[in-house]
Amino acid sequence: MVDRLSEDERISLQTELEHLRQEHRDLDAAIEALLHLSTxxxxxxxxxxxRKLxxxxxxxxxxxLLTPDIIA
Structure with a gap:
């Protein structure tokens, strides 16, 4: 699938991927903080x-999408 993407699409997807990974990490931290509260x-x-899922x-x-298909 990666060969079907234009360079702009690939860059856009990589940027979105990094943003999503950061948000996922932030949610981890928020959940951990909430669990340590007494209430x-x-x-x-x-x-x-x-949301994390x-x-x-x-x-x-x-x-x-970004990983090339490997024909086994």
């Missing part, structure tokens, strides 16, 4: 974890 808002933690799915999708 943890479980609903908020659930929402953050769900959505980000992970998008990250995997973009990584697949």
């Amino acid at each position: 943890t808002d479980r609903l908020q933690v659930q929402r953050l974890k769900k 959505v980000l992970r799915d998008r990250i995997v999708f973009i990584e697949d």
Whole structure:
């Protein structure tokens, strides 16, 4: 699939990928901080974890687009 992408598309996807990875790391930190509070808002933690899963799915999708197909 990577051979079908233009250079601009590839750069755009790589930029988005880095942004998503950073947001994923930030959510990790936010969840960890919330869990260490004595009054943890479980609903908020659930929402953050769900957002993290959505980000992970998008990250995997973009990584697949950027990885060349290997014919075995």
